[in-house]
Amino acid sequence: MSDHKAVVLLSGGLDSTTTLAIAQAHGYSSYALSFRYGQRHIVELRAAEQVAQTMQVAEHLVADINLRLFGGSALTDNISVPRDREETTMESEIPVTYVPARNTIFLSFALAWAEVLQASDIFIGVNALDYSGYPDCRPEYITAYENMANLATKAAVEGQQKIRIHTPLIEMSKAQIIQRGIELGVDYAQTSSCYDPDEQGRPCGHCDSCLLRARGFAEAGVADPLLETSAT
Amino acid sequence: MSDHKAVVLLSGGLDSTTTLAIAQAHGYSSYALSFRYGQRHIVELRAAEQVAQTMQVAEHLVADINLRLFGGSALTDNISVPRDREETTMESEIPVTYVPARNTIFLSFALAWAEVLQASDIFIGVNALDYSGYPDCRPEYITAYENMANLATKAAVEGQQKIRIHTPLIEMSKAQIIQRGIELGVDYAQTSSCYDPDEQGRPCGHCDSCLLRARGFAEAGVADPLLETSAT
Numbered sequence: 078m079s080d081h082k083a084v085v086l087l088s089g090g091l092d093s094t095t096t097l098a099i100a101q102a103h104g105y106s107s108y109a110l111s112f113r114y115g116q117r118h119i120v121e122l123r124a125a126e127q128v129a130q131t132m133q134v135a136e137h138l139v140a141d142i143n144l145r146l147f148g149g150s151a152l153t154d155n156i157s158v159p160r161d162r163e164e165t166t167m168e169s170e171i172p173v174t175y176v177p178a179r180n181t182i183f184l185s186f187a188l189a190w191a192e193v194l195q196a197s198d199i200f201i202g203v204n205a206l207d208y209s210g211y212p213d214c215r216p217e218y219i220t221a222y223e224n225m226a227n228l229a230t231k232a233a234v235e236g237q238q239k240i241r242i243h244t245p246l247i248e249m250s251k252a253q254i255i256q257r258g259i260e261l262g263v264d265y266a267q268t269s270s271c272y273d274p275d276e277q278g279r280p281c282g283h284c285d286s287c288l289l290r291a292r293g294f295a296e297a298g299v300a301d302p303l304l305e306t307s308a309t
Numbered sequence: 310m311s312d313h314k315a316v317v318l319l320s321g322g323l324d325s326t327t328t329l330a331i332a333q334a335h336g337y338s339s340y341a342l343s344f345r346y347g348q349r350h351i352v353e354l355r356a357a358e359q360v361a362q363t364m365q366v367a368e369h370l371v372a373d374i375n376l377r378l379f380g381g382s383a384l385t386d387n388i389s390v391p392r393d394r395e396e397t398t399m400e401s402e403i404p405v406t407y408v409p410a411r412n413t414i415f416l417s418f419a420l421a422w423a424e425v426l427q428a429s430d431i432f433i434g435v436n437a438l439d440y441s442g443y444p445d446c447r448p449e450y451i452t453a454y455e456n457m458a459n460l461a462t463k464a465a466v467e468g469q470q471k472i473r474i475h476t477p478l479i480e481m482s483k484a485q486i487i488q489r490g491i492e493l494g495v496d497y498a499q500t501s502s503c504y505d506p507d508e509q510g511r512p513c514g515h516c517d518s519c520l521l522r523a524r525g526f527a528e529a530g531v532a533d534p535l536l537e538t539s540a541t
Contacts, residue, residue, distance in 0.1 A: 138378055138379075140374070140375065140378055141373065141374075141375060142372070142373075142374050143372065143373060144421065146370055146372055146422075147370075147418075147421050147422045147425045148425055176421075177420075177421040177422075177424035177425050177462070177463070178417055178418075178420040178421035178424055178461060178462065179421075180461070181417045181420055181421075181457070181458070181461045182414070182417040182418065182421060184417075185410055185413045185414040185417040186410075186414065188409075188410040188413055189376065189379050189408075189409040189410035189411075189413075189414060190378075190379045190409075192409035192410055193379045193380055193409050212460065212461060212462060212463055212465065212466040213460075213461045213462075215460065217460055218457070218460040218461055221453070221456050221457035221460050221461075222457050222461075224453050224456070224457070225413070225450070225453035225454050225456070225457045226413070228444065228445075228447070228449055228450040228453050229410060229412070229413045229444060229445045229450055229453075229454075230409070230410065230444060230445075231409070231444055233444065234444040
């Protein structure tokens with residue numbers, strides 16, 4: 078196993094799974110971190126567990142944090158997830174599926190684990206092009222987070238390590254992400270993207286995330302193996 | 310009640326309680342946020358609840374986050390809390406009571422709640438002079454956090470509000486903090502500072518936090534009402 082450890086935020090979705098594959102392709106020994114944050118469905122956590130196992134991460138932790146405590150999002154509250162939104166609307170408006178400060182909280186837990194592991198690398202699968210208007214997916218946000226992180230930790234103060242937040246997908250289209258993942262052998266049948274799956278975990282096909290995923294596979298010119306699995 | 314809402318991080322200790330009093334003196338309607346983070350004792354949480362009630366905060370939330378998941382601190386693990394350290398050692402070394410990325414995580418939850426409340430003000434009782442070597446108590450860290458926060462939220466992106474992280478104690482000595490608190494009517498008998506209290510919640514008198522508190526009261530020229538309570 079590599080001496081270079083990286084903490085990889087793993088939701089079990091298409092983007093974070095591809096990010097994990099990229100971290101591993103760069104030779105990092107990967108420590109996958111997922112969250113039980115009060116999301117309305119746990120399909121994505123099951124996906125994260127399956128992905129972590131298949132991709133043989135060094136360790137997989139699931140942190141319990143109840144973001145439902147504060148409310149304010151369709152992903153944690155009883156607010157309807159929007160269906161069949163136009164692409165132009167997705168690009169210009171922050172959706173109700175936005176969870177306040179979610180990436181800031183997720184990165185903060187990753188930073189804590191990195192500090193304990195004495196790792197200096199954190200991977201997050203944010204994407205600026207398909208970001209659906211989430212403020213905490215933009216490059217300027219990530220740079221500011223990295224600056225803060227380098228003043229926050231014991232190792233940074235003692236000059237031992239510089240924290241790097243890796244965002245390998247940030248400038249990629251969904252189609253490019255899928256193509257890169259396929260090159261790296263990612264099994265997208267194991268990933269879950271839907272904001273509003275049914276009780277069997279099947280994607281709704283109408284939320285922003287399903288629409289972006291479908292467009293990505295179409296543009297990449299490949300079939301989504303998840304839909305093939307669901308269909309059988 | 311004031312229209313100006315502020316989220317105040319409240320541990321139940323001397324510093325955060327004084328910070329709450331200062332926020333209220335500035336006219337903010339205060340939303341106190343505490344954490345059950347896997348600390349070895351819950352005395353400080355009971356103190357936070359009592360303080361929040363006495364000081365009539367608008368709302369008090371306790372977020373459950375298990376920082377024990379990652380380990381790495383005497384406050385969450387079975388590592389002995391150091392006793393009777395010299396002042397020079399306290400000032401020069403990061404102690405084992407440091408919890409990795411704790412303030413980064415605490416501020417991230419405060420940011421999430423502020424966003425939901427549409428509040429732009431967050432108060433945290435960090436202190437750079439008596440900071441016992443914690444990296445995430447320094448002014449440059451707080452400034453970097455604020456910069457990041459202003460790129461992280463929906464309101465910031467939409468230009469509605471600028472997040473301010475208030476650190477009213479940052480340049481104060483422990484004696485000055487106590488004097489200010491007494492002016493504002495803080496009842497320090499309700500606060501808990503000790504890293505290693507006994508089962509009845511009485512302070513050990515030997516950890517860094519007890520020593521700093523004792524020195525502060527001595528320099529302020531007043532008796533610590535908590536010790537008077539414990540003695541009776």
